[in-house]
Amino acid sequence: MKMIGYARVSTSEQNPDLQRAALQAAGCSNIFTDQGISGADFERPGLTAALDELRPGDMLVVWRLDRLGRSLIDLIRLVTDLGARGVEFHSLSEAIDTSSPGGRLLFHMLGAMAEFERSLISERTRAGMAAARARGSRIGRRPATTAAQRAAARIAIEKNNTTVEHIAAEYGIHPRTLRRILKDDQQGSSAG
Numbered sequence: 001m002k003m004i005g006y007a008r009v010s011t012s013e014q015n016p017d018l019q020r021a022a023l024q025a026a027g028c029s030n031i032f033t034d035q036g037i038s039g040a041d042f043e044r045p046g047l048t049a050a051l052d053e054l055r056p057g058d059m060l061v062v063w064r065l066d067r068l069g070r071s072l073i074d075l076i077r078l079v080t081d082l083g084a085r086g087v088e089f090h091s092l093s094e095a096i097d098t099s100s101p102g103g104r105l106l107f108h109m110l111g112a113m114a115e116f117e118r119s120l121i122s123e124r125t126r127a128g129m130a131a132a133r134a135r136g137s138r139i140g141r142r143p144a145t146t147a148a149q150r151a152a153a154r155i156a157i158e159k160n161n162t163t164v165e166h167i168a169a170e171y172g173i174h175p176r177t178l179r180r181i182l183k184d185d186q187q188g189s190s191a192g
Contacts, residue, residue: 001088002058005031006050008067012036019063022092028061039070042078056086064093072114079107143181144173150185153178 005028007019016033023031030053034046047068054060060082062068068091069075079089079098088099089107096110097103129139145153149171156162168175 002030002055003028003061003090004050004053004058005061006033006047006068007031007063008034008037008039008044008046010036010038019067022063023061026061026090026092039066039068042069042074051082054082054085054087059088059090059099061090061092063091065091065096072110073118076107076111076114080111144177145171145181150181154182154185157182 003026005020005023005026007016007023009016009019012035014035016035020031020033030050032046032050032053034044037044037046050060065075069078082089083098088097090097090099090103094106095103096106098107132139153167153171156167157164164178165175168178171178
C-alpha cells in the first residue's frame with residue numbers, strides 16, 4: 001500500500017512544514033501541498049495531483065480533516081469516492097482510518113451526521129420559504145425584465161426588425177435569456 005499525503009494551508013504566510021513532518025512520520029511516500037488556498041474549494045492543484053496519483057490499494061493521508069476541506073458533506077463525498085476507487089483514507093489527528101473497522105464506523109457516523117445536517121438545512125429552508133410566502137414576500141430571483149420592457153422588446157423585434165441581440169444588450173441580459181422570457185411570456189398569455 002502506497003501512502004500519499006496531502007497538506008494545505010489557507011494563506012501564503014502560513015507554513016505547511018508541521019503537516020509535512022507528520023505525514024512523513026506516518027510513512028507517506030509522496031506529499032502534495034496547496035498553499036494559500038481555501039478549504040472551501042475542492043478544485044486545488046495539489047489535491048488534484050494527489051487524487052490523480054492514488055491507485056487501488058493506496059491510502060490518502062491528511063494531518064487533520066479540515067486540511068482536506070471545510071464542508072462535511074463534500075468531505076464525505078470525497079472519501080466515499082475514494083472508497084469506490086479502492087483507496088483508503090486516514091486523518092492522523094482525528095484517527096479516522098477507513099482501512100480499519102473502527103475507522104469505517106467513525107466515518108459512517110460522520111456521514112450520518114452530514115445527512116442529518118443536510119435534512120435540517122432543507123427543512124429550515126422550506127419553513128423559511130413558507131413563512132416568507134405567508135408574509136406575501138416574493139420567493140426567487142428578481143425578474144430580468146419588467147412587463148413594460150418585455151412589451152417594448154416584442155414590438156421592437158416584431159415591428160421594427162430589431163435583433164434580439166441588440167435588445168438583450170440594451171437590457172444587460174443574454175440574448176438566450178431574452179428569447180426564453182419572450183417565449184414564456186407568450187405561452188403565459190396564450191394559456192390565460
